Amino acid sequence: MSFFAITRATLEKDIRLEWRSKDAVNAMLFFALLVVVIFSFAFDPTAEESRRIAGGLIWVAFLFAAVVALNQTWARELRNQVLDAYRVSPAPANPLFLAKALGNFIFVAILEALMTPLFIVFFKLRALGETWDLLPIALLGTWALVVNGTFFAAMSLRTRSREIMLPLLLFPISVPALLGMVNATSAVLSGEYSPRVWIALLLAYDVVFTIACLYLFETVLEAE
Amino acid sequence: MKRGISILAVVTALLLSFALYEALIGAPTERTMGDVQRIFYYHVPSAWTAFLLFLINFIASIVYLIRRNPKTDILALVSAEVGVVFCTVVIVTGPIWARPVWGIWWAAGDIRLTTTLVLWLIYISYLVLRRFSTSGQTPVIAAVLAIFGALDVPLVYFSIWFFRTQHPSPVIGGGGSLDPRMAHVLLINWAAFLCLAWLVSWTRYRLEVVKREVEEAQALESLLEGSR
Numbered sequence: 001m002s003f004f005a006i007t008r009a010t011l012e013k014d015i016r017l018e019w020r021s022k023d024a025v026n027a028m029l030f031f032a033l034l035v036v037v038i039f040s041f042a043f044d045p046t047a048e049e050s051r052r053i054a055g056g057l058i059w060v061a062f063l064f065a066a067v068v069a070l071n072q073t074w075a076r077e078l079r080n081q082v083l084d085a086y087r088v089s090p091a092p093a094n095p096l097f098l099a100k101a102l103g104n105f106i107f108v109a110i111l112e113a114l115m116t117p118l119f120i121v122f123f124k125l126r127a128l129g130e131t132w133d134l135l136p137i138a139l140l141g142t143w144a145l146v147v148n149g150t151f152f153a154a155m156s157l158r159t160r161s162r163e164i165m166l167p168l169l170l171f172p173i174s175v176p177a178l179l180g181m182v183n184a185t186s187a188v189l190s191g192e193y194s195p196r197v198w199i200a201l202l203l204a205y206d207v208v209f210t211i212a213c214l215y216l217f218e219t220v221l222e223a224e
Numbered sequence: 225m226k227r228g229i230s231i232l233a234v235v236t237a238l239l240l241s242f243a244l245y246e247a248l249i250g251a252p253t254e255r256t257m258g259d260v261q262r263i264f265y266y267h268v269p270s271a272w273t274a275f276l277l278f279l280i281n282f283i284a285s286i287v288y289l290i291r292r293n294p295k296t297d298i299l300a301l302v303s304a305e306v307g308v309v310f311c312t313v314v315i316v317t318g319p320i321w322a323r324p325v326w327g328i329w330w331a332a333g334d335i336r337l338t339t340t341l342v343l344w345l346i347y348i349s350y351l352v353l354r355r356f357s358t359s360g361q362t363p364v365i366a367a368v369l370a371i372f373g374a375l376d377v378p379l380v381y382f383s384i385w386f387f388r389t390q391h392p393s394p395v396i397g398g399g400g401s402l403d404p405r406m407a408h409v410l411l412i413n414w415a416a417f418l419c420l421a422w423l424v425s426w427t428r429y430r431l432e433v434v435k436r437e438v439e440e441a442q443a444l445e446s447l448l449e450g451s452r
Contacts, residue, residue, distance in 0.1 A: 165356055169353060172342065173346060176383035179383040209372070212372060220364070223359075
């Protein structure tokens with residue numbers, strides 16, 4: 001099978017599984033909803049304050065919610081030794097990683113699409129900058145979270161208390177990406193400065209770590 | 225080997241005491257900051273030593289992934305541990321100096337301090353991963369994480385650089401020349417700190433080698449017990 005055939009097969013399987021169980025998406029959605037509600041109680045901001053803090057709140061909520069989905073990524077493959085079967089099969093490792101990362105990207109993107117309106121309602125948001133700039137920020141930011149998240153979830157498979165391990169590995173490395181997302185979003189919301197440099201930073205982060213993940217995933221898969 | 229460590233220990237003790245004397249009494253007092261500036265002789269050499277150790281960790285991790293030699297893995301582990309200790313010194317002494325000089329403990333927009341903090345966090349997570357990993361493949365996974373951490377450093381640096389342009393932070397005399405006498409004391413301190421780092425790493429390295437030998441022997445013993 002070609003690279004893309006394997007990627008597509010794995011991705012289709014994951015989406016079908018998720019469509020039937022809806023475990024990850026439901027858990028993420030409810031979690032993010034709770035975060036939004038709690039934040040809105042905790043801060044109860046005016047429209048002006050919201051514009052300043054919303055960028056940070058939104059991405060922190062998405063980051064925490066994404067961890068919920070990311071933790072599920074490989075857990076499913078451990079049951080019935082699916083991962084071992086994959087390891088002994090002649091299929092290369094990278095399509096598997098790419099399919100998992102794309103699957104997570106889709107789940108987190110769905111979450112973002114559903115939660116953003118809620119954020120707008122709860123935080124009385126109205127962007128003063130170019131609203132359409134939010135689209136590349138969201139796409140690049142989400143990929144930045146899931147590409148490393150998927151990779152670190154694979155790394156933490158054979159550790160004790162796996163579910164705690166993932167955020168401990170993911171958050172420190174994600175600091176520059178998080179700064180990028182938050183500041184770019186705040187830039188668009190407040191319209192005070194241009195988000196361009198931050199989008200460039202996110203792009204650089206995505207490129208660097210996508211290459212690193214693809215380069216090193218086989219090592220991790222074989223090691224685990 | 226043991227003799228080497230003792231000699232290094234003596235040299236380190238002598239150098240450290242001389243460096244302490246030079247930093248506290250020998251070096252001239254800074255005109256505007258006063259005596260508080262002397263913390264600089266601990267802050268800066270610790271930072272350089274920590275960065276050097278992290279660099280060793282990065283190189284050892286790459287070499288480990290290529291050669292799979294357990295010795296390089298031990299080197300990576302030891303350099304990360306000792307590096308975190310020196311990095312902690314940097315992070316603690318930074319605010320102590322910043323408080324009287326800037327008037328605040330911490331400036332999120334300061335590139336060096338914040339980059340060091342993120343680096344510290346990354347290496348703590350590296351050590352946590354090593355501690356929590358249960359499989360025999362810990363070295364491989366840890367080496368991969370070390371490479372990710374190293375790739376992150378320039379990104380962290382530039383992200384804080386951009387951050388600073390929007391969030392004003394105290395102006396730090398980046399330019400300006402260092403009094404040759406101060407530079408001299410700084411270098412003596414660095415030499416002393418390097419010796420200390422070397423001594424600690426060496427001892428820790430030997431400890432880890434022995435620990436692994438003992439673990440292997442115990443595993444072998446229990447295997448033999450089982451087969452009896």
